[in-house]
Amino acid sequence: MGLNDKSQQTGKNRAFRQSLGHALDGLQALVRTERNFRKHLVVGTLAVLAGIILQLTVNEWLWLTLAIFLVLIAETLNTIVEAVVDLIVGQTYHELAKRAKDVAAGGVLLAAAFAVVVGCLVMLPAILRWF
Numbered sequence: 001m002g003l004n005d006k007s008q009q010t011g012k013n014r015a016f017r018q019s020l021g022h023a024l025d026g027l028q029a030l031v032r033t034e035r036n037f038r039k040h041l042v043v044g045t046l047a048v049l050a051g052i053i054l055q056l057t058v059n060e061w062l063w064l065t066l067a068i069f070l071v072l073i074a075e076t077l078n079t080i081v082e083a084v085v086d087l088i089v090g091q092t093y094h095e096l097a098k099r100a101k102d103v104a105a106g107g108v109l110l111a112a113a114f115a116v117v118v119g120c121l122v123m124l125p126a127i128l129r130w131f
Contacts, residue, residue, distance in 0.1 A: 034075065037072070037075045037076070037079070040071050040072055040112075041072070044071070047064060047067075047068060047119060048064070048068070050123060051064055051123075054123065054127065054129075056126055060122045060126065063118050064118060066118070067111075067118035070111045070115065071108070071111045071114075073111075074108045074111035074112075075108050075111075078104040078107060078108045081100055081101060081103075081104035085101055
């Protein structure tokens with residue numbers, strides 16, 4: 001591809017459909033290339049299945065879906081940080097690059113901890129309702 005190659009978009013999206021297509025491409029890339037994102041998707045799906053079985057209330061569903069999406073969003077932001085840092089520093093070690101990646105990973109850990117707390121607060125009472 002040369003500098004004058006017009007097949008690669010570098011400017012703003014011109015229409016909602018174009019924006020949606022790029023967003024779906026991004027989600028597809030996450031699923032295809034990010035092992036941890038796939039793991040979070042599996043765990044989130046299992047939580048949804050458990051919620052269906054336990055017949056969660058609307059309020060419980062709100063908390064559960066918030067926790068699931070928060071983890072997925074945190075993992076997405078972590079992937080963005082890693083990609084941008086790698087683009088900037090390449091194979092060169094830099095303390096700020098390490099810090100940026102570590103902080104982004106810490107954000108995922110916080111979101112996952114929140115999801116575990118929400119899962120316990122929502123699922124345990126729902127399980128107890130069965131008895």
